[in-house]
Amino acid sequence: MGLGMPRDLAADWTEYATAPEPGVELLRARMRRHVYERHAHDGYALGVTDWGVQAFRCRGGAHASTAGMVMAFNPDEPHDGHAGDDAGFAYRMLYIETAAVRAVLEDARERPGPLPFFAAPLIADPTAGLLVARTHALLTTSSSRLERDAAFSAMIRRLAAHGGLGTEPRAAGRHDRALDRVRERLHADAATEVATAELAALASMSRYELCRQFHRRFGLPPHAYQLRLRLAEAKRLLAAGEPAAEVAAAAGFVDQSHLNRRFKGAFGITPVQFARAVQQSGGQFGSGPT
Template sequence: MTDETLPMREWTVYATAAAAGVELLHARFLRHVYERHVHDAYCLGVTEWGVQAFHCRGAGHASSAGMVMAFNPDEPHDGHAADAQGFAYRMLYVDPGAVRRVLEDAYERPVGLPFARAPLLVDARLAGLVARTHRAFAAGDGLAAEGWLAETVADLATRHAAGSASLPRPGNNPAGLRRARDHLHASLEQPVTADDLASVAGMSRFHLARQFRTAFGLPPHAYLLHLRLMEARRRLAAGVPPADVAAGLAFTDQSHLHKRFKGAYGITPGQYARASIRRGA
């Protein structure tokens, strides 16, 4: 069942990723009206469906599905549904310190904070990045979330901010990339952070993620997930219960393993385990 088919009701899901300097809101509103207010964080939101109307910078705006709302820290805005159907959206609240860390890591030098040129953006790429970042933080997937957050902030700063400048092209570092890859192969059973991987590679987090994807076809978090799923298949086939497989391979919980396994292979861990038992009988 999708959000669109749920009974007409309002709901909110709020979470924090304090270590990353990020707060998350996923909500559907019908009658709720945001009063004019400000945040001390960057607010990056993507409308999933419906239309959210708001006022910002002396003008009215309407964000429909796939559009991005971008409010700078301390920028007044309000919000309400544009019609009786309401709207659903995901919002990231990113601490300015986290934005600065991402950009200094990407530019490899001190930089000023970006200022979004417009509060409403029509940009499918940025919308996808905001949504992926939100989902990764909500799922507790730290390595993926940090990577997507870096891409999101860099995309905003280089394409939609006053004084935008392109990112520098990093020098090639194949030895560092191999060290990072080997570290992932050795880390199936424990969490891996972007800082850990960058330290092993001797590269900035941002440039490591981009070069790794170019070299190996996947960003580090997706590569690690691929390795863990292959190992999960081996353990399930050997008779290890799915709950123990999930715990042993650093999945958030058994439902996380279930979702990722089915997404990759089209069947559940339990189905795979039962089929493996029948094959071996």
């Protein structure tokens, strides 16, 4: 709660908070020089550009979001981000657990159903843009619970109408079982170093073929997928109050400097800023942006 308006509009700045309701994290930033590394989130990442040109790559294509446009990233969808020109841009994002989205849509449908899948990561809908901005503002101020709930529900329902339902169709591949074994190995112990050769042997593929097929299946090559898991674990430990230096070691980073660099590259904030935001919110923390 409580994202304020920074005074220095010439410099890069980032503000981060967790919402009063579990399962939602909030980011507001102004960027000129910072470049987001390619990363993905466990849940939905929904945002709006306030001003400027916000450039990013997603699904192999280049995109540019301008004032009022909505960015809608599906869970596990890799993307990056940077300024589209020298003036930079300002934007706000909501990182939302899938359970929170499902609850709104099931309430609206009055029955279970599939989660939305956004066919394009950029939506030109002024009404949706206003709903995202308003919901973000209400979740960072002392608004009533009823007002927050109404705004959040309206935002999700409007954007879900753009996304359609279900997941992107994908034909089963002959390598799926082998790639699933590699993915399970990474999830089992993300902090421990593992050689590409070991993963390739597990999948009965060459190292080149493994990297190519894994990237095609999960959107990230094995090393980037492992980094995503390590960052998610770092967030969990930081939210629990663990010191950053100990978190770095436990999550598999070389040292605290390495953690700081990769954390900032993915999320736009430092581990200390993240931990402080969680503490100020009373310790509420969801899966959030990973």
